[in-house]
Amino acid sequence: MKLELDDLTAGHPAARSTAQPALRRIALQVAAGEQVAVIGPSGAGKTTLLQVLACSLPPRQGRLRLDGQEPWRLSRRALQRLRGTLFLAPQVPPLPPRQRVVTAVLAARLPAMGLWDSIRSLFYPIDIPAAFDALDRFDLGDKLFERVDRLSGGERQRVGLARALLAPARLWLVDEPLSALDPTRARQAVQTLTEGARDRGATLVATLHQVDVALAHFPRIVGMRDGALAFDLPAGEVTRERLAHLYAQHEHELRGEVPDPSHHAAAPAPVTLHCR
């Protein structure tokens, strides 16, 4: 799916009237099948950007187009259909606690199911092998029939991500997918996500606090700060200086070892910035 944001401003309905908009005059184009990581300090507007792309928050000004269509000009039914082709993985996946993992994962397919199959799948999982496959790619095959409330936070987060592999979506919007994962699992998870999106030809936009993971796995990096785009660059051009500027006064949020691509010739040791 192709994304176009044109001079787009957006804010949350519950925000104070004196607060500046969470997104200010964003201009961004993402080609179908592209993979983009959005980084920036807390409060930069990363989640809000995903909410706008997921058509859950309308722009106040400017224009959003998904595959050339302006979602907020569509009929309610057409908007619903369009939403069925988007997959949003929020920071905390909304998994019903008493549900079995298999049912929770297969729920990702609901947008493509008829009413009867949707109801039936809540009681009799329709495609258990596919659920196992998706979970197994996140190293969770043994949790297939476990209840959601018996999983750890990191396991729940990976179940939420496994849903992407089953969703009938052309756009994956993944909000801070690694917050509950240790570094090894985080790298595996992001690898599975990027491969899964590539295999399906889906566009992938992920917000990430782990800058090193973003630079290692995503070809394009968008830096946000104070609701605006700070930069939009190939990963190889995101230097330590740019990151220092992006995270100025928020240095404690910069996580991971960030190699400086501008000094590759001198082959320096990676510089550890800070860990939260």
Ligand SMILES: Nc1ncnc2c1ncn2[C@@H]1O[C@H](COP(=O)(O)OP(=O)(O)OP(=O)(O)O)[C@@H](O)[C@H]1O
């Ligand atoms: N539901 C809400 N109601 C009112 N204001 C909100 C709401 N959600 C976010 N905001 C405000 O919008 C701005 C951007 O928040 P957003 O969650 O998009 O940032 P973020 O970059 O995703 O932060 P984090 O990295 O901490 O998740 C912040 O100033 C925040 O206070």
